[in-house]
Amino acid sequence: MDQLFQEITQQPAAATVLIQQEFSHIREIIQKIDKDFNYILIAARGSSDNAGRYAQYLFGCNNRFSVALTTPSLFTLYATPPMLKGALVLSISQSGMSPDIIKIVNNANSQGCTTICITNNVESPLSVESKFTIPIHAGEEKAVAATKSYTNSLITLAMLSAAFYGKSEFDDQILQIPEWLQSTITSTQENLAKIQRYRYIESCAVLARGLNYCTAFEIALKIKELTGINANPYSSADFRHGPIATVYKGFPVFAIAPHGQVFSDMRQMVQDLLQRKAEVISVSNDENVLQESNLGFQIPTAIPEPLSPIVSTIPGQFFGWQIAIERGLNPDKPEGLNKVTETF
Amino acid sequence: MDQLFQEITQQPAAATVLIQQEFSHIREIIQKIDKDFNYILIAARGSSDNAGRYAQYLFGCNNRFSVALTTPSLFTLYATPPMLKGALVLSISQSGMSPDIIKIVNNANSQGCTTICITNNVESPLSVESKFTIPIHAGEEKAVAATKSYTNSLITLAMLSAAFYGKSEFDDQILQIPEWLQSTITSTQENLAKIQRYRYIESCAVLARGLNYCTAFEIALKIKELTGINANPYSSADFRHGPIATVYKGFPVFAIAPHGQVFSDMRQMVQDLLQRKAEVISVSNDENVLQESNLGFQIPTAIPEPLSPIVSTIPGQFFGWQIAIERGLNPDKPEGLNKVTETF
Numbered sequence: 001m002d003q004l005f006q007e008i009t010q011q012p013a014a015a016t017v018l019i020q021q022e023f024s025h026i027r028e029i030i031q032k033i034d035k036d037f038n039y040i041l042i043a044a045r046g047s048s049d050n051a052g053r054y055a056q057y058l059f060g061c062n063n064r065f066s067v068a069l070t071t072p073s074l075f076t077l078y079a080t081p082p083m084l085k086g087a088l089v090l091s092i093s094q095s096g097m098s099p100d101i102i103k104i105v106n107n108a109n110s111q112g113c114t115t116i117c118i119t120n121n122v123e124s125p126l127s128v129e130s131k132f133t134i135p136i137h138a139g140e141e142k143a144v145a146a147t148k149s150y151t152n153s154l155i156t157l158a159m160l161s162a163a164f165y166g167k168s169e170f171d172d173q174i175l176q177i178p179e180w181l182q183s184t185i186t187s188t189q190e191n192l193a194k195i196q197r198y199r200y201i202e203s204c205a206v207l208a209r210g211l212n213y214c215t216a217f218e219i220a221l222k223i224k225e226l227t228g229i230n231a232n233p234y235s236s237a238d239f240r241h242g243p244i245a246t247v248y249k250g251f252p253v254f255a256i257a258p259h260g261q262v263f264s265d266m267r268q269m270v271q272d273l274l275q276r277k278a279e280v281i282s283v284s285n286d287e288n289v290l291q292e293s294n295l296g297f298q299i300p301t302a303i304p305e306p307l308s309p310i311v312s313t314i315p316g317q318f319f320g321w322q323i324a325i326e327r328g329l330n331p332d333k334p335e336g337l338n339k340v341t342e343t344f
Numbered sequence: 345m346d347q348l349f350q351e352i353t354q355q356p357a358a359a360t361v362l363i364q365q366e367f368s369h370i371r372e373i374i375q376k377i378d379k380d381f382n383y384i385l386i387a388a389r390g391s392s393d394n395a396g397r398y399a400q401y402l403f404g405c406n407n408r409f410s411v412a413l414t415t416p417s418l419f420t421l422y423a424t425p426p427m428l429k430g431a432l433v434l435s436i437s438q439s440g441m442s443p444d445i446i447k448i449v450n451n452a453n454s455q456g457c458t459t460i461c462i463t464n465n466v467e468s469p470l471s472v473e474s475k476f477t478i479p480i481h482a483g484e485e486k487a488v489a490a491t492k493s494y495t496n497s498l499i500t501l502a503m504l505s506a507a508f509y510g511k512s513e514f515d516d517q518i519l520q521i522p523e524w525l526q527s528t529i530t531s532t533q534e535n536l537a538k539i540q541r542y543r544y545i546e547s548c549a550v551l552a553r554g555l556n557y558c559t560a561f562e563i564a565l566k567i568k569e570l571t572g573i574n575a576n577p578y579s580s581a582d583f584r585h586g587p588i589a590t591v592y593k594g595f596p597v598f599a600i601a602p603h604g605q606v607f608s609d610m611r612q613m614v615q616d617l618l619q620r621k622a623e624v625i626s627v628s629n630d631e632n633v634l635q636e637s638n639l640g641f642q643i644p645t646a647i648p649e650p651l652s653p654i655v656s657t658i659p660g661q662f663f664g665w666q667i668a669i670e671r672g673l674n675p676d677k678p679e680g681l682n683k684v685t686e687t688f
Binding site for chain 2: 038039041045046049056057060061064065066067068069071072073074077078080081082083084085086087100202203205209210213221224225226227228229230232237238241242243245246248261262265334335
């Protein structure tokens, strides 16, 4: 079997190791740092930047933190790094090798910021540069497309949020992540044959809102890099006010619709899409949404919305893998891509 | 002639009025406000959110300000507004009627932030709610797709940046914007017939980096809402590390490549795309890039990179208009869209 498929199925085990090894360590880091910051600035690229989108909403919901995403080219090409007074700088990089992210952390240190990195490589230059390092323990990721490293970055962010939050209910929910990952993998695998239906699509949209906005971006990215399909990610709110014009009869739209605060909005979006005769592929734990959809991927009923992004990308990972197989592409090494994002 | 075409061609006149009426007013506002903020938080949706992306880079390059974009659903659906200590809140809304943007400003006021709004309607609820209002003087915009209101929002941001910056060279450049807009409109109109070539495309990519990242988003949005084509916006840096897998022989890619700090990176991207036999549609003031492209749209040679986003969207506006005409769509009223973004 190819590496990508193996790495997708390794996610529950990788999550278990991460939670066991790092939950206390993260609490220790949070005790040590200066908590008098005004906002969190996230430095990341690609899938790690999508993890940053999760942090925007999770730290907002749980911790009331204001979270910004960096614009790396201000630090590199323009050489005009912004003033970072009041910022806690959190970097996310699987490889720890991206030169632009290292440069941002280096600059943030020179401005006196607390710098924390989330990485799969504790000996990387990014880790050396950062004041605090949180290893994600994903093990070596051989496939170019990130799967378990993305999921473990999200779990790390959830543990960081929990360490600031101090609510035992949320801590307990984090401990259940590995089993929720496993049940999502199992239920998705039962539907793999149905993905063949989408062998010939040229483009699609991926819709979510709020906490799962990151999921829309990450699923779209997996589909693009693994299959070449033009998958467009959107907030359902933005989609309604313009890009919905791209929906024609049979146009495939992913809808990420877990129970929670954004559910009624996403449920309405699914209804509107069905009325326009779009082809709806849902990721949900709502029986009605799953049944109304042309294809429904089940996520665990009990998972709370703030943790649902950790499992809701899985159907997108399998979707990209399955279409790559159907199209005779190599899922481990998409054409023209490199594992390390070397932007400068 | 339809409203959209008229409003596109009204942009130089609208810019002239705005600069005459507001440049001094903006300087007065900047003198009055508390300048002890740590970062600027931008609240906007749709095209106005794309204007916010311009602010991220322009305020970074000129003023070294750290700029964040809000996540409106934290204020609305989740009802967990972030702590805004240290934030200057800048809202952008053509109509001034978007309930979520009004709610963010209301909350920011209650947290003691300075709130400034940029709007086309000085009597709107957003204007009433904000401590300071900057009118964009675009005149009534009847077409649903934003054109002159987007351009005037960008010019307003440039004047805001200039007021903090205090460099007479940049001030003088702003005064030349109306003539640069006019010459871009004139040169684009000479190429309108060539746009027919793209009558049947289903999807395309729009690439830019840095200051023109906003242009990639705004051109993609215009094309999507006016034509239904799946136009995907990207940073060229992100595109290279994944989504470039979507490029096949003949795949249409817009490349925004003005002279400036990101030019050599964008030039290299154009070379790489041509090597992959992509169809390159460029917006540039570089002779070589324009000639190498399958279709090149000329922007003024003298325009400095920080102001180039103000003109570089124009070819995208005309492109969306022309394809809508070719497809028999109504350019003034794209199917299923409303002028006011009423998200909650």
